[in-house]
Amino acid sequence: MSGNINLQDLTAGDIAKGNATQLMVCLLLDTSYSMLVNGGIDELNKGVETFINQSKESFIARDALDLCIITFGNEKAQVFQEFKNIEYVNFTPLKASGQTYFIDGLKLALDRIDGRRRQWTNTGISFFHPLLIIMSDGKENEISRDNDAIIEKLQSYYKKHLLNCKCIGIGNDVAINELQKFCQPNEKIEKMNSIDIYNYFADLSKSVTEKSAQSIYDEQ
Amino acid sequence: MGKERQLVEIENKYLKNKLRNILNNNVKKFIVDVLKEIIKNDQQLAIQYVSMLLNSVGAPYPSIWLIALVKDAPEKYLDYIFKVLKADIAEHGNKVKRTSSKNVIYKYFEGTNLNLKQDVLTNLLVQRLSYEQDKQAFLISRFNYLDFEGALKTMKNIAYNEKNETIKQCHDIALLKELFEEKNAKSIGYETGELIQKRNNYVGHDNDARFLDKTKIIDIKDSTICFIEYFNTSKFINLKNEKDEIIKLLNEWEEQYNNLPVAFNSIRKDIPNFVCEDLNESRYEELTDKAKEIIYLTKKNTIVSYLKRLAIIQDVNTRLLSNENIIEKQLVSNNNNLYHLKQLEKLSKLSIFEKEKSYLNNEQLKELLQNTIVFVSGNVLMDNSKGQDRLKNFLRFNDQFLIKENLSMYVSTQTRLEIFQTELNDKLPQEQRQNAKHLRNILRSLQEHESIKFLKSSKNSVDIYNDIIYHFAKTFPDQRFGLVQLFSDKENIDNFSNMIVESNTKNVLPITYGLKREEGKFVYAFRVQENCEPFFNDFCNGELEKENTLKETKTSDCEHTSVAEQSPIKQTESVDILSTNEKKSKEHEANSHSHIEKAITPVIESHEYIKIDKIPSIKDLVYLSDGTSAELKEKIGEGGEGIIYSTNKENTAIKIYNDSSRTKFKEDKLRKMLQLTNTKNFCWINSLVFNDQDNKEFVGYAMRLIDSTKYKPLSQSVLRLSSESLYKNVYLDWTRESLVRVCVKICQSVAFAHENNIIIGDLNKNNIMVNIERFKDPVLYFVDCDSLQYEGYPCTVYNRLFVDPKIYEEQCTDDPDFSKFLRTEENDLYALAVMLFNILMLDTPPYGGAGVSDANLLEAIKNHNFQFRNSVNNSSGKDAPDGPGRMIWNNMDSKVKSLFIRVFAQGEYVYPKEWIRVLNGYITQLKKGKLSNDIYPNKYLDLNPDSGNYKYFKCESCGCDTNLYKDEYERTIKYKGQLLCPKCKSSLLSLRYLPVTPENDKKIPRSYTCAYCGKTEYYANYYDAYMNSRKTGIKYCNEHNKLIKFKCYNCGKEEEMKAGKYLKYSPKARQQLLCNECLTNKLNGDKES
16 A cells, blocks of 8 residues: 555445445345256356346446345355446356355345445445345254244344345245244245346346436335 | 313413413414414413413514514414404504514515415515605515515505604615516506605605616506606606696596597597598697697607507508518417427528627618617626726617617617616716717617517516526417627627527527627627527427428418417407417416316315236237337336336336226326427326227326436436545536536426426426436436326425425424315425525535434424534534535525525525526636536545635545645644645544454454553554654553642742653652753753853
């Protein structure tokens, strides 16, 4: 850190571009071994990539979409992509292996969403309700751990309208009941085959574009 | 809960709690609260209690506070408040003289319920008037808004009061004059006459001659005004002996005939074969004594011209046949299309349009004056800058020419009033006053020849353009107007022409009056400006063609008869254009009034759904209410209510409702809306759409199709300009001026809507489509017109950001049901202000800065916590949101800002007319380059670059050119900070809130090593990390960064040192440490030696 650094470059992707109302989208993706079944992980990669590319192309979504990707699998939950404006997101295909660390992933996701929310609130940038998209087969190897606390936290977020959640169950034998605990009370878990994932993301980029053209009040 | 108990609770709540403070700080809210609490139960008690309350806390002027309440309190409490107010006036009337109280009354009485307050206000004013110096000015200017009859009554009271001294002041009379010019109702004629009579008894000087200028009265057909005219023209002050006689005479007439035209008729009966034109010296002898008296007492010219008018009324049939000119004159105000087309054809053939930019010669001017109504702006007459020459030139030229050719021009009464005021103003130089007097005399003489006519202009208008454009040109779209303006420089001419073009008044032709060179000499002449094409273009292209085809089908005989048929109807209605104008505007007022009274309660939305067999979709045939059919082609839009299709019909789109929206209510509403035809840039309902040919199964409506490749909703176009990517790719040509022009367009549309009883209601950024290619002259359309509030049909949708906070207050809920009440124009005005703010500030909402979340945003709106820097509630600019908004606000025109502050910080309403005026000023400033034309300015506004108040430099981070206020600049230099542009500065500050993540740590290392212990420490945020990384010097961990005290070995003074540094010394060395002063001395000593 010496000499003059361009501050605008330094914060690129981390401050709101223009005045667009920010739409935080956090993808919480299952990258455990089970995703290898039926080529699930490939569809997921294709889907997420399309989602990112389509959103980048849309002038409207490009300024507003703030994306974070968290994966759980590969022996740990990790932040694949910190919250960044979509234009600064570079996606490399995910690899699937290992166990499912869903709860850890969820904790990370909430942490990142809270951090970003604080940032926007403090700088006076308006933002839509953050959207958390969970994609998992719902088979949790650590499900019995301290999940009560995290469920309580999630539900309180939903109640205060601090978060919207979409949950997608992948595969034929999804543990719907387990996943339901993490969802908004009225939200139905979408069940899809791995082949549908691609379409889901293609649709998502459309609805994200539409949403970013709205004002915050429209969502009430 | 019992009443007593309730009262006790309120008492505990408010009174014991430093009530005086509450009162001073928040008196309105407080009293409203109290009223709300107690009025629920008992009115009597409420009144008593409020009085008691106010007295007990020693509210200095209870009635004033209560007046302040009138505006804020819900309607139903007004009754009680007025009762209290009345009682208070009776008791404390003499307290009500404080100057500030006047302002309170000014502010709060405007716009509240008239009927209720009239009584109280009159009382209050009479009380106040006996103390106030400026009573007339106050009274007139205020009452004029409220209630003219009341004003007159009070005026009379004052006039009768002989002790009153101030009534003698000249300016009062000027004001009175203005007042009476405003309203020329029949009854006022009598009242005024009486007033003059009374005044004359004791004032006894000739102000009264000026008081009511005869010239004015000629314009007014209302016969009773003649009553006053006679007082005036007789110069009865000079002929005091005759005065009583005249009054007697007039009273007789009044009793006998009720009004004066009838009296004139009686003269005609007395004189067989009387022809008005023949009323000259030779016929004088034939007149009866009564008529002689009139002629003796009045000027001949006046009575001749007046009788002329009467004759036109009486003998119109014969005259129509004999005099073609008069027929035409009659028909100028006629809406007869054929006549108009004839006139337009004639107009377009005028020689003035042949050569552009040419000065008019006398012949051309004559043509112009014969074919249009030419207004002469005040500055042509009143310009004092270049002395008398120009003035004389204008009048000399026109004097002879106009009279000779029997032509006329129009001048605003406002101009005449100004001339009059100049004449009376003691403070002005004698010469100027003389000129004004001279000018007035010339105008008078011209007026006697009917070469100058006066047009009433509204009192508050800023200049004549606004008047003409908004008052006349818009009210009479079928009439052609010329507007003469004296030009001083090129820029003004452009502004003048642009303004006319922008105002969308295609019937106004800009004409300037100025110097031209002729045979080596400069002479003054008229010139038709550019932009005159719209003057007849739209007619020639559109209606003319249409009408021509119609004409072809008719025989020429038909055309002839149609004129003949029309004329007798007209004869009784109008003599000249002006009287028609008056009538029309009166009718208009009457209509709008009756409308307001009618539509207090909304039509209740019924849920009576219309059942149909099949919802039409692509390729289906639907039937329109105008008898045609259309095939649905492509789906072009989809909303909550239905689907919009393009059709095989040209320029037509059709909205098909879905089952839940297809109600009887909707059908009725649309049917009602169908009645309005001229709807400008609203995609209005063209016709209803049915499933069947018999028009039974209502399915939707047809509207204008707009090209979706060119037109985008504001939310996806203009409002997104803050986004660099969008700006650079699509909107590169857009400038701030384009944005302001969009705003002007929206204001015009809202004004238009309100004129036509349309309340937009759901004014929001998705409902306005703007042509993204037209950045110089924006074009926009309002869509979703079926949701507008029209007549009694409410607009049931809303967007919270655009909802007037008064609605929450009035409906007493945060979640009002918009189908249960009708919105007002004011509600629209709030939405309009939000809209304009959003556009100019690039989608930044007016409320909700740093620290405002979704949860308390509504509260912020209700409390008018306007977030940007303003003098009312955020003078430091603290908490204004980051982003471009801050810089845009800094660079905005101050007048525009003050309007926003009025709306968002003070809760006032600003009308479109005012917005347009101010925004046009902004455009001028932008054109001159005084304000930044950047969409996203990155410099502070420097109005006076020569003053050196701002230092200019290159940003140390991004290298752009920018500036900073000199104090701040010097401070930055002093503390060795970075000189940054606002964008980089904003980036820097945002580092403070950047979440701590491993990735960010890589970019900006937060870690550092303690110079003493080698421990790795972390800065709390990236801002600190960044700032510290720029500092050189030794860093210590938290523990070793603490200060340790030591005593100077040399002088014994106690000083502090960082622990890390201190501990580095050996214990022995620590005892020999020197303080800074001693150390410097020692070092200097060493150097010297």
